[in-house]
Amino acid sequence: MxxxxxxxxxxxxxxxxxxxxxxxxxxxxxxxxxxxxxxxxxxxxxxxxxxxxxxxxxxxxxxxxxxxxxxxxxxxxxxxxxxxxxxxxxxxxxxxxxxxxxxxxxxxxxxxxxxxxxxxxxxxxxxxxxxxxxxxxxxxxxxxxxxxxxxxxxxxxxxxxxxxxxxxxxxxxxxxxxxxxxxxxxxxxxxxxxxxxxxxxxxxxxxxxxxxxxxxxxxxxxxxxxxxxxxxxVQVAGVNSPAQLAALERALQQRQAEALMADGVRLADPARFDLRGTLACGMDVEIDVNCVFEGAVVLGDGVRIGANCVIANARIEAGAVIHPFTHIDGEKAGATVGPDARVGPFARLRPGARLGAEVHIGNFVEVKNSTLADGAKANHLAYLGDATVGARVNYGAGSITANYDGANKHRTVIEDDVHVGSNCVLVAPVTIGAGGTVGGGSVVSKSTAPGALTVARARQTSFPNWPRPQKKQG
CATH class of the missing domain: 3.90.550.10 (Spore Coat Polysaccharide Biosynthesis Protein SpsA; Chain A)
Known part of the structure; x- marks a missing residue:
């Protein structure tokens, strides 16, 4: 007040x-x-x-x-x-x-x-x-x-x-x-x-x-x-039952939708739109069906929000596209999606996520308290927590930053132009030097020099004609 x-x-x-x-x-x-x-x-x-x-x-x-x-x-x-x-x-x-x-x-x-x-x-x-x-x-x-x-x-x-x-x-x-x-x-x-x-x-x-x-x-x-x-x-409607509450909720949402459309926002279906906070939109914003906005959300010019997204306490800059079924919740720390970035489908941005321009976050990728510089990509099945990711980094499918030692959080730094292969574990605190490459399946617990290829996995061993254990009978 x-x-x-x-x-x-x-x-x-x-x-x-x-x-x-x-x-x-x-x-x-x-x-x-x-x-x-x-x-x-x-x-x-x-x-x-x-x-x-x-x-x-x-x-x-x-x-x-x-x-x-x-x-x-x-x-x-x-x-x-x-x-x-x-x-x-x-x-x-x-x-x-x-x-x-x-x-x-x-x-x-x-x-x-x-x-x-x-x-x-x-x-x-x-x-x-x-x-x-x-x-x-x-x-x-x-x-x-x-x-x-x-x-x-x-x-x-x-x-x-x-x-x-x-x-x-x-x-x-x-x-x-x-x-x-x-x-x-x-x-x-x-x-x-x-x-x-x-x-x-x-x-x-x-x-x-x-x-x-x-x-x-x-x-x-x-x-x-x-x-x-x-x-x-609607102004004098009281709430005495769940049915009355639901009816008033829909009346409120309809009014909010109409106000947004009057300002030029394109809602695919105003009957399938929910605003539970504040939503500020630039020009030519498009919002598909069944999207929920909570807390304070800002959408820049030309932003497109796909169907079934939940977005809370976030700023999404001009030209960004949020693909369907993405969940963004910045909570108190906020979350930012940079210009022309692409997020989703099925992605999750948590508090402190900061994405630069043209960053790609793909399906089933989670980002928490991490900064990704312009052009970085994490396209599949990955986790970035407490990380600083440089420009043009390619972060492989199935890779994670191991940021928690059971008592404290630690930070991972991935410098510009690094390529991290699939199924890697980066054990924080650790720095991957600029231009370096981490081979797939590696567990990296020590910092690496710029431009280096790092492979940290056991040598493959095969045993010919190995008999697989069988269930005991009877």
Whole structure:
């Protein structure tokens, strides 16, 4: 939550995020707000939005799984973590906001959000805060063809003035026919909010303290109640079941795909595309089906990504081609694929992989914490770990760098223009001198001179007519 990058609001905004619910229908031991959408916890997405709004204070109300929720938020938002207020037991939405009251200054506008409504848009919230103006109760509403389960917005027929919100279980048949519903998001002056929260009771069908009852209090007290209506159901969609989570995931992915295509990215099928982080693309990028992008990924001009690739925390430079079924995950160290390089199919790049221009990494080759200079090639069935590989090196099939001695990692240096034959083991620490050749099947444990041919294997011995052992009978 980098407040330095956010716009300062005209009115101080203090955000309350309700994240105490159990989420029984998720059928999971994980707290509902920690389930992931597009690679991020639901509540993390809400907190991101609060940060973009320039919120002065953020209070997260926790309850079920509070320790896990608070730890996850602290870990992700280290240094800018919000305050926490615990709701134990959970006695309704009004009771939840009551727990946040001690952390809310009197001079701000309180924006109430839900930790399981992750895709609420910043423009809609700014418009809602503006509608409140620091002196009105503003509700975010939407019309549904089927409003089942939502609180209905009741208006005065002649004037259209909002009078109250009635919850589904407390509504009459006539009230249930109302299609305008309350989204669960409101902006309210803090001073009035505290007064109204103190007047809540639980005399209703669920014996809970409803936050929505403050609408009636506002009307009674002569405080204007306004509604900012939106028409995008995805923004107010909550997550209460795996099916709802999956539906929202697909809606998010479709929107991300459309945004990329609007910028010129060619997706073979936007319905078979997943972005679980950030993806920055240059011109003329092509992405085939069933690709997953995680963390921070940058694709340069003309990059082509084959089908069924998983790419995370990586930079792929202009003109590179990633063939199908390749797995790249740079994790914290990152991974880089140089210009016009070729990777895959079925290749794996791990953290610290740095490929130069026109490097070739072929099928079933794994690269970890290694640098390959321009034009180097490892085309088949090989492992390069903790290695520095020079320009134009040809690294043979089945060869490995033995970089781990059981306690420590060691580095292998392969200088420019070296040819390593098939099925070789380079036992680190070791340096293969420039222009050298390592004969196939060699185990090299000592550094070699530039230009040398190194063969380190036993002399072949054959025994004519050798009788192969037989199984004993009976």
């Amino acid at each position: 980098n407040q330095a990058q956010t716009e300062k609001p005209a009115t101080a905004i203090d955000v309350v995020v309700m994240a105490a619910g159990k989420g029984t229908r998720m059928r999971s031991v994980r707290p509902k707000v920690l389930h992931r959408l597009g690679g991020r916890a639901l509540v993390a997405r809400v907190l991101d939005t609060a940060a973009r709004l320039g919120a002065r204070h953020v209070v997260v109300v926790t309850g079920h799984g509070a320790d896990a929720v608070e730890a996850a938020i602290d870990a992700e938002f280290a240094g800018m973590a919000p305050r926490f207020a615990r709701q134990m037991p959970q006695l309704g939405t009004g009771h939840a906001v009551q727990q946040a009251v001690p952390a809310l200054p009197d001079d701000g506008t309180v924006l109430v959000l839900s930790g399981d409504v992750p895709l609420i848009g910043e423009p809609a919230l700014r418009a809602l805060v503006a509608a409140s103006g620091g002196e009105r109760l503003a509700l975010l509403t939407i019309e549904f063809e089927d409003p089942t389960g939502y609180g209905r917005v009741l208006r005065d027929a002649p004037t259209g003035q909002v009078l109250a919100i009635v919850e589904q279980k407390d509504a009459t048949e006539a009230q249930r026919a109302v299609r305008e519903v309350y989204s669960g998001v409101m902006a309210v002056p803090a001073r009035q909010l505290k007064t109204w929260l103190a007047r809540l009771d639980n005399r209703n069908a669920q014996a809970e303290y409803y936050l929505t009852d403050i609408v009636g209090f506002a009307t009674t007290d002569g405080v204007p109640v306004v509604a900012h209506r939106i028409d995008d159901p």
